[in-house]
Amino acid sequence: MADIFELFKKIGRREEKAGPPEYLIVGLGNPGDRYEGTRHNAGYAALDYIADKASVKVRNLKFKALTGRGTFGGKPVMFMKPQTFMNLSGTSVKEASDFYGIPPEKIVVISDDVNFEPGRIRVRRSGSDGGHKGLYNIIYMLSSDAFPRVRLGVGKKPDGYDMADWVLSRMGKEEAEALVSTFDSVRDSVALIIEGKTDDAMSKYNGSGKAPEAD
Secondary structure (H helix, E strand, C coil): CHHHHHHHHHHHHHHHHHCCCCEEEEECCCCCHHHCCEHHHHHHHHHHHHHHHCCCCCCEEECCEEEEEEEECCEEEEEEEECCCHHHHHHHHHHHHHHHCCCHHHEEEEEEECCCCCCCEEEECCCCCCCCHHHHHHHHHHCCCCCCEEEEECCCCCCCCCHHHHHCCECCHHHHHHHHCCHHHHHHHHHHHHCCCHHHHHHHHCCCCCCCCCC
16 A cells, blocks of 8 residues: 555656646546446546546546646646536636636636537537536636537437436447547647647537548
8 A cells, every 4th residue: 555655656746847737638527437438428538548648647636636747739737537526527627727827728628518429529719518517617616618628429318318317328339439439539639729729620620520531
């Protein structure tokens, strides 16, 4: 057990040497095994994928979230998975934003979207919560909707389904594969946003979730 604590201390010291993060990259979801693989946890899954590609471990508990720091899009960033449950996601985001002095424009949020089928993503510079309770709470806590977000299609709610039951349901095999197929595009979209090229991310990836192939 002592070895584990020592490992966490070493990780923390490495992060301190890297300097404070300039951006937050936040993946939304619900903590706990019972929620793994549910539609509402698409943001968690995408963030894990992006952080892994950046060789960052998202496992430090800070700001009521699992966090990890590294470099992404040429900037020092903090990857974050709030552990407060979806409806209170803004608590973690607000605490980190205040601590590091990070404005909403430099907070990139990845979430699920029931308006699109799996395999599609939507990049936005800012805007309303669109009925998403996690985004609603972040807007409320920050007193601003001026943060960019990447929303992942997880399937439209069938008639007769309660919305809460739908977003907490697990995807079928084909749906899950379609969702995962967008993760490289999500990663590239977030990188473009951090590089100050949000318009490029929107024009390139909105709709299909995949970049158009070169002629």
